[in-house]
Amino acid sequence: MAPELQNARKTDTVFRTENLNIYYGDFLAVRDITIEIHKNKITAFIGPSGCGKSTVLRCFNRLNDLIQSFHMDGKLFYRDQDLYAAEIDPVEVRRQIGMVFQKPNPFPKSIYDNIAFGPRLLGYKGDMDELVERSLKQAALWDDVKDKLKEMGTDLSGGQQQRLCIARAIAVQPDVILMDEPCSSLDPISTLKVEDLLQELKEKYTILIVTHNMQQASRASDRTAFFNVEANAKGQRTGYIVEYDRTEVIFQSPQEQATQAYVSGRFG
Amino acid sequence: MASSELATAPNMKRSPTSPRTLFSSVMTVVTFACAALALIPLVAVLSYVLINGASSLRLDVFTQLPPAPGLKGGGFGNALVGTLLTVGIASVLSIPFGVMAAIFLAEFYRDTKLAETINFLTNVLSGVPSIVIGAFAYALVVLSTGTFSAVAGGFALAVLMLPTIVRTATEALESVPGDFRQAAIGLGATRFQTTLRIVLPAALPAIITGVILAIARAAGETAPILFTASTSRYWVRSIWEPTATMSRLVFDFATAPYERQQELAWAGSLVLVTLVLATSILSRWIVRKR
Ligand SMILES: Nc1ncnc2c1ncn2[C@@H]1O[C@H](COP(=O)(O)OP(=O)(O)OP(=O)(O)O)[C@@H](O)[C@H]1O
Ligand SMILES: [Mg+2]
Numbered sequence: 039m040a041p042e043l044q045n046a047r048k049t050d051t052v053f054r055t056e057n058l059n060i061y062y063g064d065f066l067a068v069r070d071i072t073i074e075i076h077k078n079k080i081t082a083f084i085g086p087s088g089c090g091k092s093t094v095l096r097c098f099n100r101l102n103d104l105i106q107s108f109h110m111d112g113k114l115f116y117r118d119q120d121l122y123a124a125e126i127d128p129v130e131v132r133r134q135i136g137m138v139f140q141k142p143n144p145f146p147k148s149i150y151d152n153i154a155f156g157p158r159l160l161g162y163k164g165d166m167d168e169l170v171e172r173s174l175k176q177a178a179l180w181d182d183v184k185d186k187l188k189e190m191g192t193d194l195s196g197g198q199q200q201r202l203c204i205a206r207a208i209a210v211q212p213d214v215i216l217m218d219e220p221c222s223s224l225d226p227i228s229t230l231k232v233e234d235l236l237q238e239l240k241e242k243y244t245i246l247i248v249t250h251n252m253q254q255a256s257r258a259s260d261r262t263a264f265f266n267v268e269a270n271a272k273g274q275r276t277g278y279i280v281e282y283d284r285t286e287v288i289f290q291s292p293q294e295q296a297t298q299a300y301v302s303g304r305f306g
Numbered sequence: 307m308a309s310s311e312l313a314t315a316p317n318m319k320r321s322p323t324s325p326r327t328l329f330s331s332v333m334t335v336v337t338f339a340c341a342a343l344a345l346i347p348l349v350a351v352l353s354y355v356l357i358n359g360a361s362s363l364r365l366d367v368f369t370q371l372p373p374a375p376g377l378k379g380g381g382f383g384n385a386l387v388g389t390l391l392t393v394g395i396a397s398v399l400s401i402p403f404g405v406m407a408a409i410f411l412a413e414f415y416r417d418t419k420l421a422e423t424i425n426f427l428t429n430v431l432s433g434v435p436s437i438v439i440g441a442f443a444y445a446l447v448v449l450s451t452g453t454f455s456a457v458a459g460g461f462a463l464a465v466l467m468l469p470t471i472v473r474t475a476t477e478a479l480e481s482v483p484g485d486f487r488q489a490a491i492g493l494g495a496t497r498f499q500t501t502l503r504i505v506l507p508a509a510l511p512a513i514i515t516g517v518i519l520a521i522a523r524a525a526g527e528t529a530p531i532l533f534t535a536s537t538s539r540y541w542v543r544s545i546w547e548p549t550a551t552m553s554r555l556v557f558d559f560a561t562a563p564y565e566r567q568q569e570l571a572w573a574g575s576l577v578l579v580t581l582v583l584a585t586s587i588l589s590r591w592i593v594r595k596r
Pocket of ligand 2: 091092093218248
C-alpha cells in the first residue's frame with residue numbers, strides 16, 4: 039500500500055468532507071455534504087429513496103469513478119489527505135476502504151477463492167488458509183462453511199452470501215468498510231447476525247452503513263446522518279443532509295422537524 | 307355443495323369449439339408442419355451422406371493417400387491432416403486476436419463510438435461471401451509468398467472465423483453481471499485484473515462455445531480454401547506448400563468420372579459432417595456442464 043495512505047491511519051477523524059456537490063452529468067444529485075466520520079464508530083445514513091445515500095457512500099472509496107457522468111466538487115479528506123487529489127490512485131484507495139454491496143455478489147468461485155481473491159491481488163505472503171479461516175470467523179460464517187470451502191460461493195444462501203462478501207471485504211484488512219444496505223435482501227435472523235457482526239467489527243474497523251431500516255440504524259449505529267431530498271428551482275431532486283448527530287439524539291431529540299417525522303415513521 | 311358454490315364462479319371449462327381454441331389448434335398444427343418441413347432437407351442430407359459414405363468408410367481411408375485416377379483403394383489421410391493443419395493455423399491466428407478484440411470492446415471501450423464502429427465492421431465482415439475472403443487471402447498471402455500453402459488457407463479461414471469469435475466473445479463478456487466487476491474493483495483490483503481474474507473466467511464457457519462453432523464452420527468451408535491452400539496428392543511436409551483438405555477433396559472427387567473417387571468423396575463428406583457435428587455437440591456439452 040502507498041506509504042502516505044498507511045501513515046494516514048493515525049488520526050481520529052477518518053473522513054472529513056467540505057461542501058461536496060455531486061453531479062451525474064448536469065444533474066445535481068447531492069449538495070453541500072459537510073460531515074465528519076469518526077474512527078471505530080458505526081455511522082448510519084438514513085433517508086428516503088433517491089436522496090443520494092448510495093451516491094455519497096460511493097464517493098468515499100471512489101467507486102463513482104466507474105460512472106462516466108459522475109463528477110464532484112468540494113473536498114473529501116481521508117485522514118487529512120485529499121482523496122480526489124490528482125496523485126491519489128483510486129485502486130489504492132479501494133484497498134484501504136472496502137465495500138459491501140446491497141445485493142450479495144460473491145464471485146462465481148469457491149468460498150475459499152472468494153476470500154483469497156483480495157489478498158492475492160495485494161500479493162499476500164502469509165498463511166492464506168489461516169487468513170481465510172480468520173476472515174470467515176470474523177464474519178460469523180466459519181461454522182457454516184468450514185467443511186465446504188471448495189464449494190461455490192454462489193451456492194450459499196442469501197444471508198450466507200452476504201456474510202461471505204463481508205468476510206471477503208475484511209480479508210484485505212481495510213481501514214474502513216462501506217456497506218450499502220447490506221441487509222436488504224436478508225431475512226430477520228440473518229439481519230440480526232450481520233448486526234451483531236457489525237458490533238464486533240467496529241473494534242477494528244470504521245463502518246459506514248446505509249440502511250432503510252430505522253430499528254437497524256437505532257440499534258446498531260453510533261452516529262446517524264439523516265438525508266432528505268428537495269426539488270430545486272430547475273426541478274431537479276437534490277439530496278442533502280438535514281441532520282447529523284449521535285444516534286440517540288437523532289432518534290430521541292432531533293433538532294429538525296423533518297428528522298422527527300422521518301424517524302417516527304410519519305413521513306411525506 | 308360445491309356445485310352451488312361454483313354456479314356463481316366464472317366458467318373456466320374448456321370449450322373446444324370457441325374461435326379462440328380453434329385458432330390456437332390450427333396454428334399449432336401449421337407450425338408443427340412447418341417445423342417438420344424444415345427438418346426434411348437436414349434429415350435427407352444426413353441420411354444420404356450416411357448411406358453413401360458409410361459403405362466405403364474403412365480404416366485405411368484414414369491412413370492412405372488418394373488413388374491415381376482409375377485405380378482402386380487409397381484414401382484421404384493427407385486431406386484429413388491438411389484440414390486439421392489449416393484449421394489449426396486459422397485458430398492460432400484468429401482466437402487470440404478475436405478474444406482480445408472482444409475484451410477491448412466489452413470491457414474497455416464499451417458504449418463508445420470506437421466499439422460501435424468495430425462492431426459494425428465485424429458484422430460487415432461476417433456478411434462478406436467466403437469466396438471473396440479467399441480472393442483476398444490469395445492476393446495477400448499466395449501472391450506475396452509465391453505459393454499456395456496451408457498458411458494461406460489458414461489465413462483465409464482465420465478471417466472467416468474472426469467475426470464469429472469477436473461477436474460471441476463480446477456477448478459472453480457483456481453478459482457477465484456488473485456486480486462481479488464492482489465487487490472486484492471495490493476490493494482494489496485494477497480494470498485489467500478484474501477482466502483477467504473475474505470476468506474472463508466467468509465468460510469462458512460461452513467463449514469456448516463460440517470458438518468451437520467458428521472452428522466447425524471453418525473446417526467445412528471450401529470456397530476460401532480452393533485457391534489458397536489449393537490441393538496436393540502427397541502428405542504434408544511443410545506449411546509453406548500446397549496442402550490437401552477434406553472439403554477440397556470432396557469438391558474434386560465428387561465431380562470426378564471415376565467410381566472409386568466418388569466413393570471417397572462420399573466417405574469424406576461423412577467424415578466432415580461427423581467432425582462438424584461432433585464439435586457442435588462438444589460445445590453444447592461444455593455449456594451444459596456449467
Ligand atoms: N449512475 C447514475 N447515473 C445517473 N443518476 C444516478 C446514478 N445513480 C444514482 N443516480 C441518481 O442520483 C440520485 C440519488 O441516487 P442514490 O442511488 O444515491 O439514492 P439512494 O439514497 O441510495 O436511494 P435508495 O435508498 O433508493 O438506494 C437519484 O435521483 C438517482 O436517480
Ligand atoms: Mg441506494
